[in-house]
Amino acid sequence: MLTRAQISDLKRDFAATERGDDAPFPTEYPDSADGEPVYHVEVPPRTAEAPPAMLGEWDAGDRCGVPPPREWLLGNQFCRNFLSGLLAPGATGKTALRTLQYLALATGRPLTGQHVFKRSRVLLLSLEDDDSELQRRLAAARMHHEITPDDLRGWLFCATPKGIRFADMKDGGMVRGPLEAMLRQVITERRIDLVGLDPFVKLHGMDENSNTAINFVSELLVKLAIDMNIAVDVPHHTKKGLQTAGDADAGRGASAARDAGRLMYTLTRMADAEGETFGIPAEERRLYVRLDSSKVNIAPPSGEATWFKLVGVRLENGTPDYPQGDEVQTVVPWHPPRTWDGISGAQLNAALDEIEAGLPNGQRYSDKGPAKERAAWKVVQRHCPDRTEPQCRQIVNTWAQNGLVFNEEYDDPIDRKQRKGLRVCHGKRPS
Incomplete structure (x- = not known):
């Protein structure tokens, strides 16, 4: 049995507990003992923790339809x-x-x-x-x-x-x-x-x-x-x-x-x-x-x-x-210009004919970077004048990767030594 002052203190302490300020206060009711009013206190039992928010999970077996497309x-x-x-x-x-x-x-x-x-x-x-x-x-x-x-x-x-x-x-x-x-x-x-x-x-x-x-x-x-x-x-x-x-x-x-x-x-x-x-x-x-x-x-x-x-x-x-x-x-x-767009098979075959024939002095054309007079890309550009040097180099590189042109050793009549030059695989020519 508690006095009013003790109950007031208990209420204040109870509200400050982890149950929060909104938790119900202890219940009090009057009684008497020796003529003095006293109070019994009943503290409600501790409640369970609040349930968590819903996760929103769903059973994939219940959602086997196809949703609408992205918008x-x-x-x-x-x-x-x-x-x-x-x-x-x-x-x-x-x-x-x-x-x-x-x-x-x-x-x-x-x-x-x-x-x-x-x-x-x-x-x-x-x-x-x-x-x-x-x-x-x-x-x-x-x-x-x-x-x-x-x-x-x-x-x-x-x-x-x-x-x-x-x-x-x-x-x-x-x-x-x-x-x-x-x-x-x-x-x-x-x-x-x-x-x-x-x-x-x-x-x-x-x-x-x-x-x-x-x-x-x-x-x-x-x-x-x-x-x-x-x-x-x-x-x-x-x-x-x-x-x-x-x-x-x-x-x-x-x-x-x-x-x-x-x-x-x-x-x-x-x-x-x-x-x-x-x-x-x-x-x-x-x-x-x-x-x-x-x-x-x-x-x-x-x-x-x-x-x-x-x-x-x-x-x-x-x-x-x-x-x-x-x-x-x-x-x-x-739209950037396409390397191959608009080039006819006749233009490409004419360039390949010239590469296969080689230079007038007996040297052969090369697909290597250091080549100057023997550079095969220059042959392509002569027959495709609207293409840039990088584009013509790309054409020659593509031919080399596909085996349309390949390197073969020959005797260079100008430098008088063995070197590699380009030949054409006629079975892979464009139609």
Whole structure:
């Protein structure tokens, strides 16, 4: 039997136990002993731990049907419920390419040469540019690709919020930012199919080198895509240094962003070796960029790069103070010349005839790098004058690999020594 003061202390102590502040207090009821009111206390028995949240497991034997196909929107770039990304250095054309891809979805036209599965409503958030600069980028693409205002009305929505985070730090913890709720509201009201958030680094206030922090942001983005049944795209800057096409580790900061994105691509400038192969002058190579899959693990990777060319568009917006107005870049699909495309069997056989005959001085042609006057690629170029040196070398190398041409020792009448030269296997000639 306890007094009221003892019961009060017991209640306070009981509430502070691991049962929590909301646990029921001991039950008290009055009694009497020697004329003094006293109280008996009955402490409820300790309850079991709260059951865990439901896991949601399912029996595979009960789900043997085939689910519906993934809902692709544009090529292998954007898909509902998945996070996409484009890794590129600054001034590579990343924003110009993404802008045209968004316009392709909004218009339902394959402006980038990539298949549009379904015309889609797009919400584009530019976190670096203001409204005027975003309008200039859109104007350049619209003018070059002949897109009318009616083509976009009701299909492309834009915003340029500044300082509003999708995720942030508060009181030392990671929290959703106000932008997350704003996006959900607009996605619902506008019936959005794809959200583009450019660039990733401006989307959050986290330490970009922390995998824990970036994983938190990425998981929020994936959850947004799944909850709203949309595609989410977050272009991202690359780290400094030499960029390699298709390098999934090219993105700056923590690797968690790479791991969360299911459809990751890189955009890189044309390399000098590629420019030589394609016959592009050195001063123009910066205008050509290649798009490569770096992490397409839900679709077959493309067999080769997808190329684009950057083109400048005069906006014709001159004023007395700035009579020239602005020139803004957009992109157009570009296809590199094929080594073998357009070459007839007659051209190839004529080159092979000359290789088999050898030089007029009795020497034979060579497929080796040091060869100069005896270089077989020069024979190919004489008969295929629209092909570059690297392309002609590739043709000769292919012939050598296939056994169409082979090396045979002979007596060099000029150098008076034994050396190897090319002969032709006539049974393997092109028809």
